[in-house]
Amino acid sequence: MTITIKDVAKKANVSIATVSRILNNKPGYSKETEKKVLEVIDELGYHPNSIARGLISKRTHTIGVLLPKISSMLMNEVIRGIEDTTHQNGSSVIVCHTESNGQKTMQYLQLLKDKQVDGIIFTSERLKEEYYQFVKKMEKPMVLLSTESYDFSIPFVKVNDQHAAYTATEYLIKKGHRNIGMISGNPEDQVAGQPRINGFLQAMNNYQIPVSHEHVVSEDGFSFEDGLKAFPRLIRQHPDLTAIFAASDEIALGVISAAYEMNIKVPDQLSVIGYDNINIAQMSIPPLTTVAQPLYDMGEKATEMIFEMIEKNQTVESRIFSHQVVERKSVKDLNKE
Amino acid sequence: MTITIKDVAKKANVSIATVSRILNNKPGYSKETEKKVLEVIDELGYHPNSIARGLISKRTHTIGVLLPKISSMLMNEVIRGIEDTTHQNGSSVIVCHTESNGQKTMQYLQLLKDKQVDGIIFTSERLKEEYYQFVKKMEKPMVLLSTESYDFSIPFVKVNDQHAAYTATEYLIKKGHRNIGMISGNPEDQVAGQPRINGFLQAMNNYQIPVSHEHVVSEDGFSFEDGLKAFPRLIRQHPDLTAIFAASDEIALGVISAAYEMNIKVPDQLSVIGYDNINIAQMSIPPLTTVAQPLYDMGEKATEMIFEMIEKNQTVESRIFSHQVVERKSVKDLNKE
């Protein structure tokens, strides 16, 4: 038998209301009874049942996180940030892995509703009308992470993808490169696809380097395999390329591996810059130069925002994090020749 | 206002008991009322509140997972297996990241108790007496994953570490290597440390290759940095080594990177075999040969076991998964010279 508030009340000779008041330190009890009750609680090893609490308070101290691919290493750091912060707030996280599948997403949203989560963090994907309407009906706060909605006004945290892609490209240019190609993810992707391509093109234009759309080849996603497949296509089209901007670190590693297979030396014959700065960027050979998103911090911030919305019941400012290129060894400085 | 069972009952002109019965298909209602009620449910978009349910049924359809390092890529696949399986069972997961910290672990256990999880999966770490006692008091099922307890009889799923290490070492030997070193994790670690060292030593002995304990150097953990640091130490002690068995893929990648820095070519001058077969094993240069644990399957199995224990309220057989070396390109066949 588990110990309930009643047991505590009985043993301490008070009512359950008093115990509850002490537990939630609401006014209405004397120092002495507090001491007595606290002793009994300690003695019995009582801990309030958070389910019963949740039933009344409508707070479950649980938040839901929706993300497309749990396996993506990108999300790893982000989730770490979310979970650490959530736990620091005395809550816990339910992670839902939608695989970018609309039906699955709706199922998960229903699950999160049933479980009465206090709030939802929606990541890395376009917020469809259907999702939005559902969450709106739930009347729970939501924040967007690594994505942004042009249709609905929901607070978000992300980096400026176009700007970051611009920075990466510019870095290559400043290192003396002129023949630069790009391997992008899905260009239909309005949030991580197109903007990065735009940033690339914009940098090239700004520095008056002629580019055609053939300089960027796209795959469906941002994975290692995508890079592996895309690189040979790109290099065949443009054998004179000296540098490549990859839209993700995983793609970049795919490029490096493919280049290795083709006996093209990185960075001597080909420079590569990635995007994200995930863990494995440092593990590649050569270590990957990349433009970093502060992934952990972004997860942290999104979580803080959710809690602010939950607790103060008001909306909150979006936040654009700044990116930063971290130099390692996959880009050659052509000026030093 | 949210829609409750009362609303459904009123609109369908039945009692809440009947609605509940229909929802849980317990006997006691006619086809007609069922149809009627189902219609109303659909019409109102009613979904039962799982918190209220949990309060009575003592089932929250939530399980807790304790793991030492969320960032470890190892755990990624495992967690995927756990979460997929859990969701298929209509439940959800709370992931707790203990950092191998006893105090934190106890806090998380308390959290899981408060949240009334139906069961606990405890991974990759020694089950301390304190933890065991706590869970025992909770009276909830637990299974061990990638670990095993010699003190308490708890069902587990893992691979046979010693055997797998033996297999890895034997693979190297069969490829003609005789000067083999090992980089292990923490040898104090009774579950992932010592057994792998034993397996290594055992294989060497079986093939009558002299080894000293100096052939194995240990670090605190199983990370990339550990491999990076350990390799120079090892190679300085034994410059004639032709192959290395790394106790994890991350260590192996560290070894490859360190070797690259020292201008030692893998696999031409040095062969490396890893352990785990995580995602990035295929991304390294050269792609890493490694002994694979079926990580996803192990997560899946552990979850199935937990659910069986929860639902049938009985204990369950432990399961040892078989390992397998996956050949890639980081080991040179010396016989072919």
Next chain:
DNA sequence: TTTAGTTACGTAAACGTTTACGTAAACCGC
């Protein structure tokens, strides 16, 4: 001394379910 206000509680309703128990009607066998 009376009155108004405060303090320190206790009682009971509420949160949204499940379920033990009760009951009236229908059915069955003889």
Next chain:
DNA sequence: GCGGTTTACGTAAACGTTTACGTAACTAAA
């Protein structure tokens, strides 16, 4: 057509909390 069983419900208690409301005792002001 009578006892007994089954079917199809309804009523109300229970799960473990929080909290609105009530109240008795004490305090302070007039």
